Amino acid sequence: MNILSVLPDCRFDGKVIMITGAGQGIAAAAAKALGSRGARIGVCDRHPDRAAATVEGLKADGHDAIALTVDVGIEVDVMKA
Numbered sequence: 001m002n003i004l005s006v007l008p009d010c011r012f013d014g015k016v017i018m019i020t021g022a023g024q025g026i027a028a029a030a031a032k033a034l035g036s037r038g039a040r041i042g043v044c045d046r047h048p049d050r051a052a053a054t055v056e057g058l059k060a061d062g063h064d065a066i067a068l069t070v071d072v073g074i075e076v077d078v079m080k081a
Contacts, residue, residue: 012039018081019043020072023050028057035063044070044081 017034021027023045031041035058043058043065045051051067058065070081 010037012037014038016040016042018068020070021045023047023054028054031058031065032061032063035061035065041065042068042081044068044072046071 012034015038017031017039019027019031019034019041022031022041022043028043031043031054035041041055041058041063043051043054045054045067046069048067048069051069055065055067068081070077072078
């Protein structure tokens with residue numbers, strides 16, 4: 001099932017979406033799905049290598065994305081993101 005199949009006509013052109021834990025798994029799949037709908041993606045993850053790998057894949061597919069090293073359990077990390 002496509003992660004956005006419940007919103008078949010929804011577009012995110014001109015929107016920036018920050019996704020936590022997007023270095024792998026479901027969040028990485030959500031980043032790809034939202035990128036395919038026009039969103040600019042902020043890939044947030046505690047592991048910079050995972051975030052970078054997700055961004056690399058998004059950019060290879062033509063999506064606009066940046067990697068951010070963020071641990072959402074640490075307020076300073078969140079504030080700097």
